[in-house]
Amino acid sequence: MMADDEPKWQRIMVRGSLNTPDPVLQEVQRLEELGKVKDVVILESYPLQIWFSSDFETAEKLKSLSNKYSSSR
Numbered sequence: 159m160m161a162d163d164e165p166k167w168q169r170i171m172v173r174g175s176l177n178t179p180d181p182v183l184q185e186v187q188r189l190e191e192l193g194k195v196k197d198v199v200i201l202e203s204y205p206l207q208i209w210f211s212s213d214f215e216t217a218e219k220l221k222s223l224s225n226k227y228s229s230s231r
Contacts, residue, residue, distance in 0.1 A: 169197070171209045172208050172210075172224035173208070173224050175205060176204075180205070182208065182224050182227060185220065185223055190210070194213070195220075196212070
């Protein structure tokens with residue numbers, strides 16, 4: 159049973175950057191190690207499509223990071 163104050167997890171996709179190494183992918187992997195992201199699937203497109211599950215706050219931070227790097231093409 160989940161407590162009312164526990165965040166709900168959602169499944170989303172963010173795009174990686176065109177940089178090497180990819181800072182978006184690195185952040186997803188770091189957060190996965192911390193348990194803030196799970197079920198990571200990386201599609202080998204260009205840029206990468208990174209699917210994962212996380213709480214809303216973490217998802218928004220990763221979307222923002224993705225947008226930061228996608229606008230610098």
